[in-house]
Amino acid sequence: MKVVALYKWARDPEAATVRAGGVVDWGNAKMVAGDDDHAVIEVAKTLAEGGELVGLTLGDGDAAWAVARGVDVAYSVADAPYLADEATTAAIMAAAVKHIGGVDVVVIGDAEQQHPAVPGLLAGLLGWPALSAVGSASADGAKVTVERKVVGNIQTVSAGTPVVLGVAAAGEEAKPPGMMQMLQARKKPVTTLSLADLGVAADQGVTSAGTALPELEGAKMLEGSPAEVAAALVAALRSDGVL
Amino acid sequence: MSGAAWVIATDTKYLVSMVTAGAALGAAPTVVAVGPRDLAEAAAESGAGQVVWLEPTAGTPAEAYGPAVAALVTAAGPRLLLASSAAAARTLLGAAAAALGAATVSGAIAVEASGDKVAVKCSRLGGAVVETFEAAGPVAAVCQGYDAPAPGGAAPIESADLGQPAALTIADEHPAPGGGGLTEAERVVGFGRGIKVRADMAMVEELAAALNAAVGCTMPVADDYKWMDQYIGRSGLSIAPKLYLALGIQGSPQHTQGIRDVKVVAAINTDPEAPIFRRATYGIVADLYEVVPEILAALKS
Ligand SMILES: Cc1cc2nc3c(=O)[nH]c(=O)nc-3n(C[C@H](O)[C@H](O)[C@H](O)COP(=O)(O)OP(=O)(O)OC[C@H]3O[C@@H](n4cnc5c(N)ncnc54)[C@H](O)[C@@H]3O)c2cc1C
Numbered sequence: 001m002k003v004v005a006l007y008k009w010a011r012d013p014e015a016a017t018v019r020a021g022g023v024v025d026w027g028n029a030k031m032v033a034g035d036d037d038h039a040v041i042e043v044a045k046t047l048a049e050g051g052e053l054v055g056l057t058l059g060d061g062d063a064a065w066a067v068a069r070g071v072d073v074a075y076s077v078a079d080a081p082y083l084a085d086e087a088t089t090a091a092i093m094a095a096a097v098k099h100i101g102g103v104d105v106v107v108i109g110d111a112e113q114q115h116p117a118v119p120g121l122l123a124g125l126l127g128w129p130a131l132s133a134v135g136s137a138s139a140d141g142a143k144v145t146v147e148r149k150v151v152g153n154i155q156t157v158s159a160g161t162p163v164v165l166g167v168a169a170a171g172e173e174a175k176p177p178g179m180m181q182m183l184q185a186r187k188k189p190v191t192t193l194s195l196a197d198l199g200v201a202a203d204q205g206v207t208s209a210g211t212a213l214p215e216l217e218g219a220k221m222l223e224g225s226p227a228e229v230a231a232a233l234v235a236a237l238r239s240d241g242v243l
Numbered sequence: 244m245s246g247a248a249w250v251i252a253t254d255t256k257y258l259v260s261m262v263t264a265g266a267a268l269g270a271a272p273t274v275v276a277v278g279p280r281d282l283a284e285a286a287a288e289s290g291a292g293q294v295v296w297l298e299p300t301a302g303t304p305a306e307a308y309g310p311a312v313a314a315l316v317t318a319a320g321p322r323l324l325l326a327s328s329a330a331a332a333r334t335l336l337g338a339a340a341a342a343l344g345a346a347t348v349s350g351a352i353a354v355e356a357s358g359d360k361v362a363v364k365c366s367r368l369g370g371a372v373v374e375t376f377e378a379a380g381p382v383a384a385v386c387q388g389y390d391a392p393a394p395g396g397a398a399p400i401e402s403a404d405l406g407q408p409a410a411l412t413i414a415d416e417h418p419a420p421g422g423g424g425l426t427e428a429e430r431v432v433g434f435g436r437g438i439k440v441r442a443d444m445a446m447v448e449e450l451a452a453a454l455n456a457a458v459g460c461t462m463p464v465a466d467d468y469k470w471m472d473q474y475i476g477r478s479g480l481s482i483a484p485k486l487y488l489a490l491g492i493q494g495s496p497q498h499t500q501g502i503r504d505v506k507v508v509a510a511i512n513t514d515p516e517a518p519i520f521r522r523a524t525y526g527i528v529a530d531l532y533e534v535v536p537e538i539l540a541a542l543k544s
Contacts, residue, residue, distance in 0.1 A: 018371045018372055084376060085346045112500070113369070114349070116328050116349050117336060120336060120337020120341075121337035121340055125341045128409075130337065131306055145414065152426070153417065154417055154418070155304075156416070157411055157412065159409075160409075160411075206378045207377050207378075208374055209375040210375060211367070213372060214372065219510065220526065221525075226529060229529060230534055231544075234541040242485040
C-alpha cells in the first residue's frame with residue numbers, strides 16, 4: 001500500500017505563554033511532533049510494509065524527524081501556516097495528498113486535545129471515510145483492519161481503502177531514534193511543496209476576535225495549617241454533598 | 244441560509260448542552276442522531292426542534308454514514324454545525340463541514356449571534372484562555388460541554404435514508420478490561436508521582452476507604468512503576484464520579500481529559516503552578532503527606 005503519514009502539523013500548546021488579560025504569545029514556536037505522531041509513524045510503517053511510506057509535514061516542521069523513524073519519501077508544505085481554522089489546515093493536507101497521488105491510506109494523529117476535527121475534515125475533503133481513536137492497524141490485501149477504543153469497548157473495524165486513520169498514541173514513544181539516525185536523516189532530500197503548487201490558499205473562514213482569561217479561573221484555594229486546610233476541605237465537600 | 248444550528252450526535256455526550264448552545268442562533272436546533280432508537284429519543288427530549296434519525300445497520304460503525312449526513316446537512320445549509328469530541332461524532336462533523344464548506348474550530352463552550360456573524364467561544368491551550376472566533380459564513384465546532392438534564396418535550400423524529408455507506412465493518416467488539424470499579428465509583432482518590440514509594444499507597448487506600456472511594460492513578464504510576472493495572476486519562480479510563488481527590492498529580496492535559504466529567508475535583512500539590520489547580524474546584528498547596536492524615540482525622544470528627 002501507499003501510505004501517507006502526516007506529522008508535525010501543529011504547534012505545541014505548551015510553547016504559548018499566556019500574558020496579562022489572556023493575551024497569548026506564541027513567541028517563534030515551530031510546528032512540532034504532536035503526542036500522537038510517533039504512533040502515526042508506527043501504524044503507517046506497518047501498513048506500508050512492502051509498499052511505500054510517504055511522510056508529509058506542514059510549515060516549518062522538521063522532516064528529519066520522520067525520516068529517522070523510517071519514512072521513505074518526505075514532503076513538506078513549507079509555507080503552510082499554523083491556523084485556527086481546522087478546515088483550512090485539512091484543505092492544505094487534502095491538496096498535498098492529491099498531489100502525491102495514488103494514496104491508499106492517510107495516517108494522522110487523532111489530535112483529540114487540540115485539533116480534533118482535522119482527521120474527519122481531511123477525509124471529508126478527500127471524499128474518503130475516516131476512523132478515529134485508532135490504536136493499531138494491519139493491512140490485509142486492499143483492506144485494513146484497525147483496533148480502537150470507543151466508549152469503554154475495544155472495537156475491531158475492517159475498512160476498504162482509501163481511508164483516513166486518526167491514531168491516538170497510548171503513551172510516550174518507547175525508543176526515539178538516536179543522534180546518528182537523526183544526522184543521517186538530515187541528509188535525505190525533502191520535496192518542498194508550496195501552497196501555490198497545490199493551488200490552495202491559507203484563507204480562514206473565521207477571524208479571531210481575541211482571547212481572554214476563562215471566567216471560572218482556577219480553584220478555590222484553601223489556606224492554613226495542614227489541620228486547617230483538611231478541616232476546610234472536608235467541610236466544603238460535605239456542604240457540596242459529595243461525601 | 245437557514246438560521247437554525249444542526250447538532251450531530253452519535254451518543255448522548257453533551258447533547259443537551261450543545262442543543263442549548265445552538266439555540267443561541269434563535270431557533271431550536273435540528274439534531275442528526277446516528278445510532279440506536281434510544282439516542283433519537285434522547286435527542287427528541289434535548290430541546291431540539293426536530294430530530295433526523297439514521298439507524299446504523301448492525302455491524303456498521305456510525306462513521307460509515309458520512310455521505311448521508313453530509314447530504315442532509317448540505318441540503319439544509321445551516322449556519323452552525325456542532326458535535327462532541329466523541330470519535331464518531333467529530334468524524335461525521337468533518338464529513339459534513341467539508342461538504343458544507345464550513346470553517347471549523349474546536350473546544351467550543353458557547354455560541355452567540357453577533358450581527359450577521361456567528362461568534363463561537365472556544366477554550367484553548369488546555370483551558371488557559373478562551374478565544375472568540377467570528378464567522379461570516381457557515382462554521383462547524385467540536386464542543387466541550389457538560390451533562391445537563393433534558394428539558395423534556397418531544398421533537399418529531401424523522402427517519403432518514405442511510406444512503407451508500409462507506410466500506411467499514413465492525414468485525415469484533417468487546418468491553419475493555421474492567422476499571423476495578425473506577426468508572427462506576429461515586430468518589431475516586433487519584434494519586435500521581437507525588438506518592439514516593441509503593442508502601443505509601445497504604446495511606447491512599449486508607450483515605451479512599453474512609454471516603455468510600457475507589458483508587459485510581461496517573462499513567463506513569465501504572466506504566467512505569469507498575470503499582471496499578473489501570474490509570475485515568477486520555478489513553479486510560481474516563482471517570483465521572485461526584486468527587487475526585489487528586490493527590491500529587493500534576494494535571495497534564497492527557498490526565499485531565501479522563502476527569503472532564505467529574506463534578507468536584509479537589510487537588511493537593513506542593514507546586515502552586517501545577518495545572519491540576521486549573522481543573523480543580525478546591526486546591527491545597529501543601530505536602531500531601533502532611534495533609535492526608537489530617538483529612539482522615541477531619542473525616543472522623
Ligand atoms: C500520548 C500520551 C498519552 C498519555 N496518556 C496519559 C493518560 O491517559 N493518563 C495519564 O495520567 N497520563 C498520560 N500521559 C502522561 C502525562 O503526560 C503526564 O506525564 C502524567 O500524567 C504525569 O503524571 P503525574 O502527575 O503522576 O507525575 P508528575 O508529572 O511527575 O507530577 C507529580 C506531581 O506531584 C507533585 N508532588 C510531588 N511531591 C508531592 C507531595 N509530597 N505532596 C503533594 N504534591 C507533590 C508535584 O508538584 C507534581 O505536580 C500521556 C502522555 C502521552 C505523551
